[in-house]
Amino acid sequence: NAGVTQTPKFQVLKTGQSMTLQCAQDMNHEYMSWYRQDPGMGLRLIHYSVGAGITDQGEVPNGYNVSRSTTEDFPLRLLSAAPSQTSVYFCASRIDRLSNYGYTFGSGTRLTVV
Amino acid sequence: DQQVKQNSPSLSVQEGRISILNCDYTNSMFDYFLWYKKYPAEGPTFLISISSIKDKNEDGRFTVFLNKSAKHLSLHIVPSQPGDSAVYFCAATTFHRDDKIIFGKGTRLHILP
Numbered sequence: 001n002a003g004v005t006q007t008p009k010f011q012v013l014k015t016g017q018s019m020t021l022q023c024a025q026d027m028n029h030e031y032m033s034w035y036r037q038d039p040g041m042g043l044r045l046i047h048y049s050v051g052a053g054i055t056d057q058g059e060v061p062n063g064y065n066v067s068r069s070t071t072e073d074f075p076l077r078l079l080s081a082a083p084s085q086t087s088v089y090f091c092a093s094r095i096d097r098l099s100n101y102g103y104t105f106g107s108g109t110r111l112t113v114v
Numbered sequence: 115d116q117q118v119k120q121n122s123p124s125l126s127v128q129e130g131r132i133s134i135l136n137c138d139y140t141n142s143m144f145d146y147f148l149w150y151k152k153y154p155a156e157g158p159t160f161l162i163s164i165s166s167i168k169d170k171n172e173d174g175r176f177t178v179f180l181n182k183s184a185k186h187l188s189l190h191i192v193p194s195q196p197g198d199s200a201v202y203f204c205a206a207t208t209f210h211r212d213d214k215i216i217f218g219k220g221t222r223l224h225i226l227p
Contacts (some may be wrong), residue, residue, distance in 0.1 A: 004157075033215070042120075042157070042219035043203060059215060090157050102205070103215060105157030111117045 002026050006091050006106035007095040013113045021076040021109050023091030031094040032074040033103065034056070034066065036087040043090065049074055081113045117141045118206050120218035128226050133191040133200075135221050137204030140185065146209035149178060149189050152201045152220070161202075162189070165209070191223075199225045 006008040007022045025032065033048040035058075045058030055066050063085060065077040074093075078085060088110050092103035119138045127133040137147075145166040150158035164178045164187070166172040171178050177190045191198055204218040 035217070040123075040219060043205075043217035045216065048214060059216070091186060092157075102150070102160040102163060103158075105150075105159070107155075107157050 004091055004093050004106035005105050006089075006109050007035070008109060009107070011109060011111050013078070013111065015081060015083060015113060017081050019081065021079050021089055021091075021111070023076065023106060024072050025074075025091075025093040025104075026072065027093060027095065027104070029093035029104075030071065031103075032068065033092045033094075034064070034074070034076045035092065036060065036092045037090060037108075038087050046076065046089075064106045068099060078111075081111075083113045085111065086113045087111060101102050115140075116218075117144075117216050118204055118218040120204050120221050121203075122221050123219070124222040124224065126224040126226055128154050129196060130193045133153045133189075133194045133198065133204050133223055133225070135189040135191075135204075135223065137170075137187045137189075137218055138185055139187075139206050139209075141206070141216075142185070143208045144206040146207050147180060147187050148205045148207075148215065149176070150203040150205060152203065152219075158203060194223075196225050196227065199223060 004025045030051045034046040035043040045061045049055045049068040088108045091106045094103045148163040149161040151161045152158040180187045201220045203220045207215045
């Protein structure tokens with residue numbers, strides 16, 4: 001099993017550009033989330049999904065869109081990149097609400113917006 | 115409004131001694147708590163968790179204590195080893211309502227030789 005796979009690992013965008021951060025998991029997990037990590041801010045929840053076709057907002061959803069058309073994939077779209085979106089983005093998945101083991105995280109995408 | 119607080123940005127502990135990492139929460143609806151460990155350039159990895167129906171959970175060198183009345187939990191690592199040097203995140207969720215897992219800002223643990 002590959003676990004949670006995030007692509008790309010690094011990305012530089014210009015202000016105003018759009019892009020999609022990819023996240024895929026092969027563990028048949030129902031729950032998936034996107035977090036961003038900024039210095040001194042910890043991990044902040046952007047969007048999450050409890051199953052295919054169901055998404056909801058987290059703590060910092062503005063400027064981001066998600067969709068969950070399949071169980072495996074949970075892409076994060078930046079609509080119009082801003083320097084404030086420079087961050088490390090982590091995707092995570094979890095089998096279901098009853099799991100005692102929390103999320104499995106991907107290795108992250110480091111995004112720089114110039 | 116920070117719902118999960120880790121007030122110590124960093125902590126240094128001698129190898130072999132006990133490391134104690136603290137976490138406070140404000141949302142009384144939280145009923146499940148987790149600790150994650152993160153090395154540089156890697157994703158966080160799950161370490162240990164505790165349900166609000168318990169006050170202690172052990173897994174090898176790691177023990178988490180929960181004090182619901184004080185809305186406080188702590189992670190004890192005994193004995194501390196060099197490989198424990200990492201950033202530790204406390205996290206909380208309302209287990210039976212939704213799957214929002216809210217993280218604290220993290221504490222960087224340095225194990226000194």
